[in-house]
Amino acid sequence: MSCVNGAVPTTIIVAGLALAGYALLMTALNRRMNVPLLAAVGVLEILLLVQVGIIVAKLAGGERPAGLATLIGYLIATPLVPLAAAFWGLMERSRWGPAVIAVAGLVAAVLMVRLHQIWPVIHV
Amino acid sequence: MASPEPAASPEPGASPDPAPSRPASTRTGPGRLLVAVYALFALSASARAGVQIATKFSHAPVAYLLSAFAAVVYIVATVTLGVGSPTARRIALLSCSIELAGVLAVGTWSLADPATFPDATVWSSYGSGYGFVPLVLPVFGLLWLRYWARRSKTGGTIVASAEDTGEAAAGGAAHGAGGAPGHSAGSVG
Numbered sequence: 001m002s003c004v005n006g007a008v009p010t011t012i013i014v015a016g017l018a019l020a021g022y023a024l025l026m027t028a029l030n031r032r033m034n035v036p037l038l039a040a041v042g043v044l045e046i047l048l049l050v051q052v053g054i055i056v057a058k059l060a061g062g063e064r065p066a067g068l069a070t071l072i073g074y075l076i077a078t079p080l081v082p083l084a085a086a087f088w089g090l091m092e093r094s095r096w097g098p099a100v101i102a103v104a105g106l107v108a109a110v111l112m113v114r115l116h117q118i119w120p121v122i123h124v
Numbered sequence: 125m126a127s128p129e130p131a132a133s134p135e136p137g138a139s140p141d142p143a144p145s146r147p148a149s150t151r152t153g154p155g156r157l158l159v160a161v162y163a164l165f166a167l168s169a170s171a172r173a174g175v176q177i178a179t180k181f182s183h184a185p186v187a188y189l190l191s192a193f194a195a196v197v198y199i200v201a202t203v204t205l206g207v208g209s210p211t212a213r214r215i216a217l218l219s220c221s222i223e224l225a226g227v228l229a230v231g232t233w234s235l236a237d238p239a240t241f242p243d244a245t246v247w248s249s250y251g252s253g254y255g256f257v258p259l260v261l262p263v264f265g266l267l268w269l270r271y272w273a274r275r276s277k278t279g280g281t282i283v284a285s286a287e288d289t290g291e292a293a294a295g296g297a298a299h300g301a302g303g304a305p306g307h308s309a310g311s312v313g
Contacts, residue, residue: 013178069179073171085160092156095146099157 006123008054009112012047013124016112019044020105026098033089033093033097041101044108046084051112052079055122065119081107149208150216150272154196158268161261162202165254169195169246176243190230191245194258197223198246201265210276217269224262227251229260 026037052075065071066102085104089097116124147153173191181188197219233249234241244253251258291309 043199065174070175073175077171084163088156090162092152094153094156096152096154100160102213103157103160103164104303 009124013109016105016108020102023098023102027095030095166198166202187241194246220262220265
């Protein structure tokens with residue numbers, strides 16, 4: 001039984017937590033959303049899309065988790081989180097914009113842990 | 125779409141552009157973060173309750189119905205805090221109060237009677253499966269709504285005043301990740 005390499009989920013967890021930490025720092029320092037923060041969100045989004053792609057490839061190869069509907073729900077929702085956070089945070093012109101991004105970073109990390117629980121072949 | 129920015133003096137040494145000195149509605153300022161977290165829980169609770177009820181309702185009907193109820197409460201809170209009108213705020217106050225009562229009641233019930241709650245739901249064990257955020261979230265929601273109730277009472281929603289600054293600092297310090305009094309820093313005296 002092939003396993004999804006744990007490198008991608010682990011990287012996402014680290015990247016998500018780092019993004020959350022950086023964004024919270026910006027909130028504490030009263031900084032608004034800026035381009036570097038958005039770029040970091042973009043990087044996280046790309047990583048999440050890579051992870052989704054890997055999982056879709058596994059599904060296409062015929063493997064199935066116990067809860068397929070749940071997994072598909074996560075696959076759809078996961079890439080939407082950084083996008084929604086970026087839009088909502090950009091609308092805010094105060095320190096609370098980055099706070100929204102911090103939530104997205106934390107959620108990304110949690111999503112990786114949840115994916116592992118849903119389908120243990122996805123290693124963390 | 126962005127709220128009209130009141131005249132604000134630039135904060136020395138902070139962000140390059142002056143941030144709005146006071147949030148314009150319940151969905152801006154710290155409300156931006158609050159609505160984001162509420163939306164997250166509305167989505168996650170709805171999905172979880174939906175899957176539970178659709179696939180194994182007979183397994184724990186009470187728990188899953190409470191889970192669905194929690195999802196509805198989160199949706200109402202998200203929408204009303206997002207709308208921000210005085211009527212919406214009143215509904216949000218009711219919703220957050222029910223939410224707080226709910227997480228405390230269901231949390232206690234799930235600990236006292238685990239057989240009724242074989243699977244974790246949003247409010248089981250005071251939301252321990254979600255980092256206790258469900259326990260803390262309604263408190264912040266109520267504090268935020270209280271700030272807005274006071275602000276609309278003093279009638280200072282448009283013109284910044286010294287008393288409002290004091291109240292804003294008191295309300296602002298209570299919630300949000302920053303911790304530093306964000307409202308008062310940029311307020312015009």
